[in-house]
Amino acid sequence: MRFPPLAEAEAPSLRELAEGFRSGKLSPAAHLAALEKRFLEVEPVLQSFVPEYRDRFARLRADLESLEAAAPNPGSRPPLFGVPVGVKDIYNVDGFRTQAGSRLPPDALKGPEAACLRPLRRAGCLILGKTVTTEFAYFAPGPTRNPHDPERTPGGSSSGSAAAVAAGLTPLALGTQTIGSTLRPAAYCGVVGFKPSYGRIPLEGIIPLSPSADHVGIFVRSVEDAGFAASLLIPDWSGSSEPLPRVFGVPEGPYLEKASPETLAHFREVCLRLSAAGMRLRSLDLFPDIAEIVRRHNTLVAAEAAHVHRALFAEFGSLYHEKTADLIRRGQEVDAAELKACRAGRLSLRAALEKRMTEEGISGFLCPSATGPAPAGLAGTGDPVMNLPWTHAGLPCLSLPSGMVGGLPVGLQFVGPFSSDRRLLKTAEGLAEALRARP
C-alpha cells in the first residue's frame, strides 16, 4: 500500500464539534488549523473536494472570523457554529461556481443558493467547499478515490461527500439520491447515509437530474448525527420521535439475490445479530417484479433528464460525457404516455409497500445497502440496484456501516414508511447499537 492512510475512524462527530464550538469547550480556529493539515495531507490523493483555485483555508479563516464577530459569546452561538460542511457540486452555493462534475461553461449552471442551505447558514456552518460529483449526478465519475482503498470507487454520484466524511475532512456533507447516489457511496465508504422521504427537503437550487426521483442526501458519521442534521434540514421536523416497533421485513427473492454471495452471507449474519438483540425479522417475498421496477425507474430518470437538459444539451452536447449523453438520448425517445406511467408507478409502488408493511406488521425493511463492497477501479461507481426500488417509492432510507466484506466496509439499509423520517432515525439508533454490541 503506497497510498497514505485516508480513512479516519477517530474524527469527531457532527454533534461533538457542534456542542464543543457552541459551549466554547472546543476552538473552531484550532479545529480549522488541524483540518488544514489533514486536508493537505490526504486531499491530493483523495480528491473529494472540487479545487478552489484560491487559498481555501485563508477563506475559511475569514469566514470564521465573520461568524465570530456576529456571535462573540459562546452562549449566543447558533447550533452549527463554525462546523464545516461539504456540499455536493450540484448545489448552487453563494460564492462558489457550480460545475456539477461537467465541462459546461462556468455560468451555464449558476443560480440562487440552494434553499436547503438556508437553515445550515443560519445555524452558523462553514462551507468547507464543493464536493466532487459524477457528471450531473449520473454515472460518469470524477477523480475521487475510496478512502478505504484508493484503487476503488467511493461510489457515486455523491462521491466526494461520502469520501470526505469517511476521511474525517468534514462531519457533515450533503449529496443527493436519484437512484442510489447517497446510500451506495455511504456504504462503500463506511459512513452513515440518509435519504429522507421524497419531498421532505426542498430541492430548489440543486441542478435536477430527475425531479420526480431526486432527493437530498445526508452523509455523517453516526445515526445520531443524521438525526441532528435532519432536524436542521427538514423544514417540518415535528411529529413523533418514538422508535418504530422492532419488527422488520427482509425482502427475499430476486431483489435480495442481486447482492453478492459474500455480501448476502454477511447480511444474514447481521440479521442473526439483530435477532439476538431482540429484534424480530420476517422474511417475505418482495419485488418479484424487480426487473420491471428497474426498467420503469431508469426510463423515468432518462426521460426527465432529457427534459431537464434539453436546452443545455442542445447548446453544449459535445461537452457531455458519453454516459450522460446516452442517458439523454435514451430519454428523448420516451413518449409522454410512458413517462406518465413511470411517474404513476412511483406512487403505486409506495402504496403497495406501505400496504405490505401494514399487512405484515413490520416497521420497515432491512437489506444490504449495495450489492457488495466498493468495486475495483475508478471508471465506474458501482451498481445502485439495492437502492433503486426504495428511491422509486420515495421511502426514507438509511445506510449504516454493518461490518467488513473482503476487508472493505459494507452497509445495512433500513427503509421505513413514507414520512416516518424522525421515527426511522430513532429506530436506527437501536439498530446501530445492536450492531455495535459485538457477538
Add this chain to the structure above:
Amino acid sequence: MRFPPLAEAEAPSLRELAEGFRSGKLSPAAHLAALEKRFLEVEPVLQSFVPEYRDRFARLRADLESLEAAAPNPGSRPPLFGVPVGVKDIYNVDGFRTQAGSRLPPDALKGPEAACLRPLRRAGCLILGKTVTTEFAYFAPGPTRNPHDPERTPGGSSSGSAAAVAAGLTPLALGTQTIGSTLRPAAYCGVVGFKPSYGRIPLEGIIPLSPSADHVGIFVRSVEDAGFAASLLIPDWSGSSEPLPRVFGVPEGPYLEKASPETLAHFREVCLRLSAAGMRLRSLDLFPDIAEIVRRHNTLVAAEAAHVHRALFAEFGSLYHEKTADLIRRGQEVDAAELKACRAGRLSLRAALEKRMTEEGISGFLCPSATGPAPAGLAGTGDPVMNLPWTHAGLPCLSLPSGMVGGLPVGLQFVGPFSSDRRLLKTAEGLAEALRARP
C-alpha cells in the same frame, strides 16, 4: 459565448519578461501579482495547471524572495530570473508530485528532478506549476480546454502547456512529443511549438512513454522565444546559427491529403505568401507509404509503452484509462523482431528524408501542423498524423501560427535536417516574418 475570454494575444514574450526582470525595468513581484489575478480569472475554466492544494501564489512569492535574496542586484541576475515556467506533469520536479495525468498512487512515479530543468533552475526561473497532461502523455485527456474555444480540445498530450502559454499564464512551458504531442497542441492553441532533434535535450527524469520516440517539447509565443529557450535547454548549443537556404519542399501525396480541405486551402495560401516573400517552394511526392510509417510508429510506441509500464501496469492496471490500457495490451503482443524492425525504421526514414533533402536541394519541409483546427469536444485530443513521420525520423520540427481556419488557429509545420536545430530556428524567424507581412 458564455466563457470568459481565455486566449491572450497581448501577454509579454519570454524575452521581454526575461530582459525586463534582469535589467530591473520590470518587477517580477508586480508581474506575479498581475499573473495571480489572471490565473484566478481564467484557470477555473481553462484548467491548464494541475491543482496544487496549497496557495500557489504565496509559494511563488516565497520562491521569488529566495531568488531575490540570492541575486539582489539586477546586474547580477541570471537570464531567466523570476520568469514563470510551466512544466508538463510527466516531468519529475522537486517540490511537486508527479501524477502524469494518471490515477496512480502519489509516490508511484516519483524520482529525481528532470535533468533538463537544471539549466532553467540555474537561470533563475520560477516553476509556476505542473501543467495538465493526458494520461502518461498518451490519448486519455485531462480537463484542459482550448483557450480559443473552451468547447474544443487544446490538443494533447501537452494540453496544459499549450493552453497556459496561449492564455498568457506563462511565456514558456515544457511538454513532450512522442507522436504529435507538442506541435499539434501548439497549432490548436495558436502558439509556437518546437520539438528539437531526437536526443538533443536529455529525457532523464521524465516519465517515458516510448524512449525511442520521446522528445522534450517547448511552448512559447514566438520563434525568437523558441530560440532563447532552446539556447538554455539544449546542452550543446554550438554550431552555425546561419539561416538555411530559403528553399523548402512541400510533401504532396497521401500524407498531405490527410489535412482537411479547408486546412489544405489555407496551407496553399500560406505557401503563396511565402513564395511572394521570396522563398522557393518545391512540390515533391513524399510518404507514399504513410500508412506503413504510421503502423510502424504506433507499434513502436505500443511495444515500448508496454515495456516501460510493465511493473506499474501489473500492480495498478485497474487504475489505467482504457485508452492507455489498450495501448499497453497491444504492445504486449509485439514480438522482439517486430520491435527491432520498428526501431530500425526510424533511422532508415531519417536517412531517406535527409537524402531527399540533398537530392532536391531543399532545407526542409513545410506542411500543416495538424489535419485541421482543434476538433470539438474534450473527449479526444485530435489526430497527430501530420506530426508522426517527422517524430518517427527524429527530425527537428517547429509549428508557428499561420492564421485561422473556421475562426480557429492553425499552424505551419517546418521540419529541418537532423541536428540543424539552431539553423532551423533562425530560418523560422524568416518564415514568421513573411507570415506577419499581410498580403
